[in-house]
Amino acid sequence: MKKPTFPRVPYPIASRPKHRSVKRRSPIGNHCESFGKKFVSTSLLNLGFLLLAFRPLPQEVLLATLPQDEPNPLPTVEVPRVQAVVASHAQVSLQQVDRIWESTQAQLELAQNPPTVYHVAPEEFRGQTVYDVPLPSQDRVVALTFDDGPWTETAQILDILRKHDARATFFVVGSHAENKVDLLRRIVAEDHAIGNHSWNHRYHPVSTTEAVREIDRTSDFIYEVTGVRTGFFRPPGGNLTNGLADRAAQQDYAVMMWSLDSLDYTVSVPEIVNNVVDRASPGAVVLLHDGGGNRARTVAALPEILDRLEAEGYRFATLPEMMELSVSRRQKSE
Numbered sequence: 001m002k003k004p005t006f007p008r009v010p011y012p013i014a015s016r017p018k019h020r021s022v023k024r025r026s027p028i029g030n031h032c033e034s035f036g037k038k039f040v041s042t043s044l045l046n047l048g049f050l051l052l053a054f055r056p057l058p059q060e061v062l063l064a065t066l067p068q069d070e071p072n073p074l075p076t077v078e079v080p081r082v083q084a085v086v087a088s089h090a091q092v093s094l095q096q097v098d099r100i101w102e103s104t105q106a107q108l109e110l111a112q113n114p115p116t117v118y119h120v121a122p123e124e125f126r127g128q129t130v131y132d133v134p135l136p137s138q139d140r141v142v143a144l145t146f147d148d149g150p151w152t153e154t155a156q157i158l159d160i161l162r163k164h165d166a167r168a169t170f171f172v173v174g175s176h177a178e179n180k181v182d183l184l185r186r187i188v189a190e191d192h193a194i195g196n197h198s199w200n201h202r203y204h205p206v207s208t209t210e211a212v213r214e215i216d217r218t219s220d221f222i223y224e225v226t227g228v229r230t231g232f233f234r235p236p237g238g239n240l241t242n243g244l245a246d247r248a249a250q251q252d253y254a255v256m257m258w259s260l261d262s263l264d265y266t267v268s269v270p271e272i273v274n275n276v277v278d279r280a281s282p283g284a285v286v287l288l289h290d291g292g293g294n295r296a297r298t299v300a301a302l303p304e305i306l307d308r309l310e311a312e313g314y315r316f317a318t319l320p321e322m323m324e325l326s327v328s329r330r331q332k333s334e
C-alpha cells in the first residue's frame, strides 16, 4: 500500500501569522490597588448570588413543581454501582475478547469434528487369535472383558468399575448399541476400550458378504457415535469357524478369545467370584457379560471380584493397555 504523503509545512512560510508580544496587566496591579479591591469584592458578591441562584431546591419543592402523572425523575440508580459494573467490563481487553472467541471456535470445531481415537492392538497381535497376553509374573494385571452389551446392567457395571478405578474392555453388539448410544459413549468417556462383537451376534455360518456387513456395520456405528476406531473383534459364542473370525482376521482385527471364563451366564454369584479370583494370573483375559440377558449375577459378583483381586495386588487394564505393557516388557528383556 502506498504510504500517504503529507506536506512538510502546512502553508507557505511567508504567510505564517506573526506573533506579537502583548503585555498583560493584572487587574490588581500595584499601581491601582483600590480598583483591584473593588473588583474582588464585587466578584465575591456576584459569586454569592450565583451560588444562591443555583442551590439545589428541596425535594418537596421539586416534586411539587412536577406534573402529577410524570414519573419521578430523581436518580434511582446507584451511581457507584454502575461505575463498578462499567469498570469490571472495561477490564476485559480486546485481546481477551479475541482469546475467548478463538477458544469458543476451537471447542465448537472439536464438538463437530471429534478426533478419531484408536482402540487397536499392537502390531504383533493384529490378525491373530489371542487367548491371553504374555506378562512377567510380577505384573499383576488382568483384562476384564464384558460381552453382549450395552444393556440395562451396563450402567451399574460402569459405576462399580469407576468406584474401583478399574478399566475394562466392552465387546458390544451393534444392534444393542443402537438402542443404548449414551452407554456406548459413557464406556469411552470413562476410559474403557470398545471391541466389535458383530451386529446380530450370529452363531451359524455366514457368507463373506454377511460377515463383512456384520463386522463393518458394527465398527462404523461405534465410530460414528464415539469417534473410536476399534481393532478388536470377539466372535459371538467364541465360534472361530463360522466365517466371522476369519473375516475379522483378514481385516487385521485382533480376534479376542479368553483364558478365563467366569461362567457368569450359568453359575451362582459365589461361584462366579471364585472362578475369577482363584484362577486369575498375570495377563489373563476374563470373560464376563454385561448384556444379552439378566446380568444381575454379574453385577452382584463384580465388587467382590475387584476387592479380592485388588487385595492380591492386581490391577485391571483394557486389552490395548495390557498388550502394550506386554510389548514393552518383552522389548526391555531383549
Ligand SMILES: [Zn+2]
Pocket: 147, 148, 197, 201, 236, 237
Ligand atoms: Zn456374545
